[in-house]
Amino acid sequence: xxxxxxxxxxxxxxxxxxxxxxxxxxxxxxxxxxxxxxxxxxxxxxxxxxxxxxxxxxxxxxxxxxxxxxxxxxxxxxxxxxxxxxxxxxxxxxxxxxxxxxxxxxxxxxxxxxxxxxxxxxxxxxxxxxxxxxxxxxxxxxxx
Numbered sequence: 001x002x003x004x005x006x007x008x009x010x011x012x013x014x015x016x017x018x019x020x021x022x023x024x025x026x027x028x029x030x031x032x033x034x035x036x037x038x039x040x041x042x043x044x045x046x047x048x049x050x051x052x053x054x055x056x057x058x059x060x061x062x063x064x065x066x067x068x069x070x071x072x073x074x075x076x077x078x079x080x081x082x083x084x085x086x087x088x089x090x091x092x093x094x095x096x097x098x099x100x101x102x103x104x105x106x107x108x109x110x111x112x113x114x115x116x117x118x119x120x121x122x123x124x125x126x127x128x129x130x131x132x133x134x135x136x137x138x139x140x141x142x143x144x
Contacts, residue, residue: 002017002018002019002021003017003018003064004016004017004018004023005063005064006063007022007045007054007059007062007063008059008062008063009047010045010047012025013025013026013045013047014031014045016056016059016060016063017060018060018064018085018086019084019085019086020041020056020057020060020083020084020085022043022045022056022059031043031044033056035082036053036055038081039081039082040055040056040057040081040082041055041056041057041081041082041084042054042055042056043056043059056084057074057076057081057084057089058074060084060085060086060089061074061086061089061090061091064086065086065089065090065091067091069091071091071092071093072093072094073091073092073093073094073096073097074089074090074091074092075089075090075091075092075096075097076088076089077089077090111142111143113125113126113127113136114142116142120138122138122139122140123138123139123140123141123142123144124137124138124139125137125138125139
């Protein structure tokens with residue numbers, strides 16, 4: 001079920017949905033997002049004549065995800081910068097966000113922690129424990 005919340009700082013003017021849509025209350029229309037130079041979706045919001053660009057993933061996180069540790073960044077769990085569904089976002093530290101970007105860049109499997117070794121043609125499984133990579137094994141099949 002899609003949920004809607006007011007955009008922080010724009011109450012009564014704009015709402016953001018749990019799937020990453022932004023709606024103007026002035027027009028009743030869903031805003032068309034643009035892709036910024038880093039591949040994130042953004043929208044331009046206006047209040048008292050001042051326009052400002054906002055990345056949609058931050059709007060969704062601020063509206064739907066609590067941040068009790070006051071973490072500074074929003075991570076796309078699956079690495080897709082245009083997937084702004086609330087279940088794909090989480091608040092993280094800068095180092096965690098960087099680490100996840102690297103993991104996603106190496107991803108060659110649909111399973112977290114599993115990647116295909118291009119040289120051997122085998123799947124490598126690993127996890128992070130206490131900021132260290134723990135190798136779980138090498139497998140011929142992705143699902144072993």
